[in-house]
Amino acid sequence: MDILQIARIAHETNRAYCVSIGDFSQPTWEDAPSWQRDSAIKGVAFHLDAHERGIVPSPSASHDSWLAETRA
Numbered sequence: 001m002d003i004l005q006i007a008r009i010a011h012e013t014n015r016a017y018c019v020s021i022g023d024f025s026q027p028t029w030e031d032a033p034s035w036q037r038d039s040a041i042k043g044v045a046f047h048l049d050a051h052e053r054g055i056v057p058s059p060s061a062s063h064d065s066w067l068a069e070t071r072a
Contacts, residue, residue: 003048007040042069 008029015026029037046065050057057065 003041003044007037007044010044011040039066039069
């Protein structure tokens with residue numbers, strides 16, 4: 001499975017969770033703007049890179065990485 005497939009699954013999983021709590025603001029992967037798809041891809045790359053180095057990132061490290069990317 002490649003990064004793009006994993007990012008799509010992660011995005012759709014998050015979207016399904018949002019729908020389950022009544023939040024319908026998340027678009028499908030196909031309808032998501034490029035910045036949102038790129039963010040998901042970079043998040044997957046962050047985790048794959050960490051795991052290749054034998055590191056399991058904490059949820060806060062994942063969030064910090066996402067926040068830094070979003071701010072940039």
